[in-house]
Amino acid sequence: MSSSSAQALLLLDAQRAHHRALEDVDPRAADARLLPWRAAVSQARSQGVLVVFVQRDGEAGSDLEPLTRGWTLHPDFRVEERDVLLRVAANDAFEHSALALELRSRGVGHLKVLALPGSAADAPTRAGAQRAGFSIIEAAPQLEVQP
Numbered sequence: 001m002s003s004s005s006a007q008a009l010l011l012l013d014a015q016r017a018h019h020r021a022l023e024d025v026d027p028r029a030a031d032a033r034l035l036p037w038r039a040a041v042s043q044a045r046s047q048g049v050l051v052v053f054v055q056r057d058g059e060a061g062s063d064l065e066p067l068t069r070g071w072t073l074h075p076d077f078r079v080e081e082r083d084v085l086l087r088v089a090a091n092d093a094f095e096h097s098a099l100a101l102e103l104r105s106r107g108v109g110h111l112k113v114l115a116l117p118g119s120a121a122d123a124p125t126r127a128g129a130q131r132a133g134f135s136i137i138e139a140a141p142q143l144e145v146q147p
């Protein structure tokens with residue numbers, strides 16, 4: 001495990017495509033689903049915790065195809081000056097990316113991970129973090145899936 005003590009908040013499913021279906025059906029439920037994430041980002045920033053937005057590059061024709069509307073971050077999330085926006089191709093955000101290097105260069109040793117329930121990226125990224133020597137310090141609030 002890393003001996004660094006700084007923390008980072010890692011958002012795995014902050015792209016529009018991850019939230020579009022619920023927003024189309026029930027905008028209020030979609031807003032309520034995002035509330036814990038907005039609060040977590042705000043709290044992290046106010047405490048000087050690094051916020052990392054993972055932007056997944058999907059295949060051509062997919063909802064996460066680069067430079068399409070679904071690929072962009074949800075409008076509730078904007079990358080600010082101290083934040084990091086990192087594009088990745090794999091479900092494990094550490095695989096073939098600069099994430100571990102970016103975190104280590106900022107003294108980060110501990111991560112809070114935000115992901116949608118059932119996210120294809122959650123378990124692989126948590127495993128990748130542990131393989132890279134980072135600890136997951138707590139289960140961050142997950143977004144509830146609304147019917």
